[in-house]
Amino acid sequence: NAGVTQTPKFQVLKTGQSMTLQCAQDMNHNSMYWYRQDPGMGLRLIYYSASEGTTDKGEVPNGYNVSRLNKREFSLRLESAAPSQTSVYFCASAQISSYNEQFFGPGTRLTVL
């Protein structure tokens, strides 16, 4: 039982390049989330998927797209990376129908030059 896994762990991009961050969970949770963490700002929600087949914008969605590929997998895509997207990205999952906590992956540290 791996919980929430994320790939890659580290990535360096040049401005304008694209990339996809992958996230998978093996806890059969119905909801999945993408956050970014920046110093002094806590975690901010980028996108959210309440269940397979649905996605919704969070607090800071501009410059990102997401795909809920199936119940297990939720990917985050940067189509044209910008230096402002330098951050640590966390994926999380939860069983939304109850009051269960969210479980977090180990994070992806992204630097955009």
Next chain:
Amino acid sequence: AQSVAQPEDQVNVAEGNPLTVKCTYSVSGNPYLFWYVQYPNRGLQFLLKYITGDNLVKGSYGFEAEFNKSQTSFHLKKPSALVSDSALYFCAVRKKAGGTSYGKLTFGQGTILTVHP
């Protein structure tokens, strides 16, 4: 809209002393409240949660938190701090049900706890 405030960017305590990390929240209706801890270069780990019932909630590693509805606070406490408790702590809130923010957690900006030997 829901929000969380952690008024202290940093808390310093001596090992063996009690610690408190403060959190206040704003949400329409009744809240679910959470505390998470983050060690360097790691993801967030769940510590404890308040759902309903007893206002004093006990969690992992000897931590506890007290829910105060009138003060809209959910302070994290531990009777005797350890050096290994040094980490970044986040408070979070979500609505119990309904509305467009259902299921979404809103986090505070985090408090760095440093426990000195």
